[in-house]
Amino acid sequence: MKIGIIFGGPSREREISFAGGRTVYDNLDKSLFEAVPVFADSLGNFILLDWNFIYKGTIRDFYPPVEVVPATEHGLQMYLESLGQLSEEEINDIANRVGQRIHPHQFKELFDFAFLTLHGPYGEDGSIQGLLEWYGIPYSGSGILPSAIGIDKIAQKALLKQHGFATPDYRILSQTEWHATQDKGALLDSLVADLGLPLVMKAPHQGSSIGVSIIKEKNLQLFEEAIARSLFSLTIQKQDWLSKSEAQQLNFVKTLTDIREGIGLPVQTETGELIYAPEELLSLLSGYFTENGPESLTLTNVESETQVLIEAFINGREFSCIVVQDQTGDPIALPPTEIRKGGEVFDYRSKYLPGLSRKITPIDLPTEQIQEIRQQCERLYTSLGFNVYARLDGFITETGEIFLNDPNTTSGMLPSSFFFHQAAEIGLNPSQFLTYIIRTSLAERIKSGKNTAALTRTLQGLEKQMHDERAHRHDKLRVGVIMGGYSSERHISVESGRNIYEKLSSSTKYEPIPIFLMGDDQTHQLYQIPINIMLKDNADDIKEKIDASEAGVPAHQVLAQIAESASSITSLYAGNTLKKPQRLTYEQLAGLVDAVFIALHGRPGEDGVLQSELEKFHIPYNGSGIQSSQVTINKFETNKILRQNGVPVADHMLAFKKDYQENQGAFFNQIEQSFRYPFIAKPADDGCSSAVKKIKTREELEAFAELIFRSNVEIPESPARVLNLSFKEEVPMKGYFLIENLISREGAKHFLEITGGLLTSYGPDGRVQYEVFEASEALAEGEVLSLEEKFLAGEGQNITPARYARDQKERQRISDQVKQDLKRVAEILRIEGYARIDAFVRVHPDNSVETIIIEVNSLPGMTPATCIFHQTAINGYKPYDFIDRILQFGMERTKKVIS
Template structure:
């Protein structure tokens, strides 16, 4: 069956929709389905997308394509709406660079079923559902009416009140009422009197906590800003603007035009001018305050909300619950998840970045209250007429009262989302759960009475294919996917490991086995994980669940009841559910798997220690061998070896804790004698971007030293503030760190940061051949690239291939030189399998190219959004193909080593 995955769209959640569409594309069972990517741009065009674009980090990385972008002083990435009014012919010209426009009446020529991964307006409001019904295309999830109810938070309040659900006190403020500025303070007094404090403000037609604020005190200024946030408006004041530096003005414009946390584009100024492009906005603001006596300018998104919804704050535990429709058409509430937030609001970043919030499943409550939540969620599922599945969010108070506040007919579909997280509790992996959703959706569409003969035929064919897959005796290669670890990159490692597991689980060749590594350098502890533990939110949650299992506290009566209720689903789609994590030795591992995929980052994993254990038992593995790994984990040693081989690296020295303890003044002077500020400070033996900081003065150097040389695990407040560490940003403890010169443009005409991937294979004569991919240009929002920018969906901005020069032939010439330099690095360091090499490229007036190597990652991140997949796609490898090549090389190397012995 051909499944058209419809993703992207016009909403503010388009990046999460894009990432979710990629998850579905990769996880569909390849023995049952053929995935067809249908990208919807923000103008509403349906595009049959060339498959390799689905592996870009963000929509702006490929659409609109670079060739279609206007000249930009600041080289800002934009969405297509920033190009202004475009004719159909102009839109077609842009579309044809990434795929092919298809019209709704043509859908049936390309796919048999539409899997909807759209979010927010146009995707969850009945619009796309109605379009598909008109053209007789079966689709996933709820129908038109329940979708329209699910998107409208104001309608929901009335609807829930009528059906006897607990609803907090609320008030609706129309935009016209708020426009009366003289009455705003009076309105605020009324609202705080009637609804109390704290006060919750919501944009009523958005999802993912976009446009949501909580007001805790009777501060009108804060309230005014929150109302503007929900109306997607912002007032810029002359005094503040004129005090900003050029960099601060540009930063503010970037924040303003962010579709998730800003007001987005296009915007209308209060004098009626419509602004499409962020640089146009910068020019308008500069011009207004230069040529106009006004003291402020107000900008409002042209698709602003007509109302703001205000509610009384509910004090209680916050939860989210996926409800699915069982084969009999009845609602089955999966175990509700408790959300423990880092901030007041479970906002966009908290939802989608691992480690910023915690998900506890089931919610930590008495069993009767958990069941009460499930009953209320099931009751609302029926009351709203939801079909197939829904995500219901809410709160439970200390008194046990349940408030359901945000029914969603589409859930986020990132690998660790509630959608897959809770399905795993009944034993379904993402591939199996997607199959269930597709089949259940077909059954639901049959109930409409439309096109029943065709739908019945599809359903019977799918059932036969599911049965054939279940009975087929396929000998698959067993791959142990090792993830986790105990470094500051353990959460990213889990993201990488899950991605590898899911790519292999949907294949016809491999059977992945998820393995969590914890412990210490002195003792590795390996656990085979059930699917529900593997899909916990992050590495620390997984470790906690394993500890509970070892203490005999993993069994939960409510979970057992839900699993019993869902037993017939699990049996049909997954077989017998594995319940407990199992501690194994490396000797056990030898008998359990045919090969290992190491998805660890930093230590352990990239340091040769794990490789030595695996080689001891002749277990094939991915990546470089022991000696090469031991070198590349050490940035100082790597740089020394590269320099000896005439490869450019930064000047560097090691800064030791023992010297710092002896005399801090002498310690600082030694560094300052060797380097001028700013400098780069980073751990010498950890993974990429972990505690990498640009140090601009001694105060920052002292703060960095205090943190990295600290005796206790907890971070100290003062140095954290000095270095402006992000929320929950981790900082390792070390006995030494590396200091490097800050690599800069110097005498170059063009200067950029790149990251380049490579792959190895054996030639018939037994030699190793290197395939170096087109490097990606990395754009950092801050002073250095963060972990989130490198690996998490919607965060990083990478342009592949890198923009070395405007002229295509000149660009390729420079690219070939950079690739040759990276290949030399790989050969010198004896890198095998695959790797990622980070570097700066300095291009000079005479077209001389300097590649300055920053670091080498022998086990690069393999999260769904990492740019190595953008690069491999250009060479024709889908992520699965790339992973397959990596595993094949590891198994062939093992055969050669065994034969040699």
């Protein structure tokens, strides 16, 4: 079956939709389905997308293509709507640079079924569902009516009350009423009197917590800001604007025009003037706020909400529950997940970055209350007429009262989403769950009475293929995917491992087996883990579940009951599955797998220790060998060797804990005598941007040393505040750290930070040969690239290939030189398998090119959003193809050693 995956769209959640579309594209069972990527742009045009663009980090990285974006002073990325009014010819030209523009009447020629990962307006509101029904295309999820209900929070309120569900008191405030209100303080008083404090403000047609605020006190300014946020409007005061530096003004405009955090673009002023582009807005504000000019300017998005939903705050525990339907159409609520978050709002960042919130499944409550939540969710699913699956959110108070709100007909489909997290509890991996969605959706569309005979034939054909696929499930190579660890990079390691697992599980060649590594530098413990534990929220949750199993804690009673009620689903899509973690020795691992994929970062994994254990039992593995790994794990040693071989690196030194403890004054003086502020401080043997800081003052240096050299795991408050550590940011405890001079432009006509990937293979002569990919240009919002920018879908801005020059011929000349430099680094360090090399590039006035190496990662991050996949796509490798080549090299290397 050809599956048209429709993703992107006009909504503010388009980046999550884009990432979700990529998840579906990669995880569809390749023995059953052929994926057809259909990108909906922000103006509603459909594009049959060239597959390599799916692996860009964000939509703005490829669309609109960089060559059609006008050159601007600050080079800000933008969405299509910022190009202003476009003719049909211009839209066709832009679309055809990334694929082929298509129209709905052509859908039937291109795919048999539409898998919808669109979110928000146009995607979840019945619009796309109605379009597909008109053209006779079966699609995933609920139909038109339940979709229209699922998007409208205000309509839901009336229906919830009508069907007897508890719902918090609420008021609806229209935009017209708000602007007509002279005494906004009196309005606030009235709302507090009716609803109490805190007040919850919501944009009625948005998801991902966009446009949501909580007002905890009777503060008029905060109230006005919250209403404006829900209406996607903002009033800028002259005094505030003029008090900002140029850099702060630029960052303000970046945030203001962000579709998730700000109000987005285009915007209109009070006079009706339309502003399309970020630079245009920056220019307007700079010229508008003069000494004798107006005191304020109000900007409103052209797709602003016209109402605000204001609710009484529910003081309770928050949960989310996926409801699916069985073969007979009856709903089954999967185990509800409790959301434990760091802030008050389960916001965009907390939802989609691993480790920032915790998902506890099932919610930690007595069995009777969990079952009551499930029963309420099943009743709501039926009452609103939902089909196939839905995600229902809610709260349970201390008195046991259950409030359901925001039922969603489409769930986020990132690997860490509730969607897959809860399906794993009945034994379905993501690939199997997607097959379930497609088959169940087909059966549901047949009930509509449209195209009944054709849809029945399609369903029967799919069921025959599924039967054939089950018969050949055991003819595959077994790959142990090792993830987790105990470093500050363990959560990213789990994300990488899950991504590798998911790419392999949908293949026709490999059967992946998830292996979790625990322990410390002295001892490693390996566990084969079930799919439901692998898909826990982060590494700490996985470890907690393994520890509980080892201690003999039985599986939760509710999980057993749900597994029993869903057995008809599980048996059809998954077959037999592992029920609890199993401890393994390295010798037992050798008997279980044909090869392993190490998805660990830093220590252990990249330091040669794990490789030594695997080689004892001739287990093939990915990445570099023992000696190369021992070198590249240590940034200081790597820099030293490269410098000895004439490769430009930053000036560097190690700062030791023993020197710090003996004499702090002398310790800091020695650093200050060797390096001028600002400089870079970072752990010498961790990656993933873990604790990398730009140190600008003695106070910051003292704070960094205190954190790295602390004796307790808990991070002290004072140095954390000095270094502006973000929520849940971890700093490892080390015996030394690395200091490097800050690499700067130094007179170069062009200066940029890049990250380049490479892949190795054996040539005809049996020697290792290198394929170096086009590097990505990394754009950091802050002082250094953050964890989010590297690994969170929709966050990082990586432009691939890097923009070394505007002239294409000159750009390629510089790129070829950089690739030669990266290849030489790989040869010096004897890198094998694959790697990522971070560097700065200076293009000097005489056009000479200088590549300054920052660090080498022998096991680079392999999360879905990492830019190495953007690079491999240019060379024709989909992520699965890249992973397959990495594994093939490892198996060939082991064969050579054995023979």
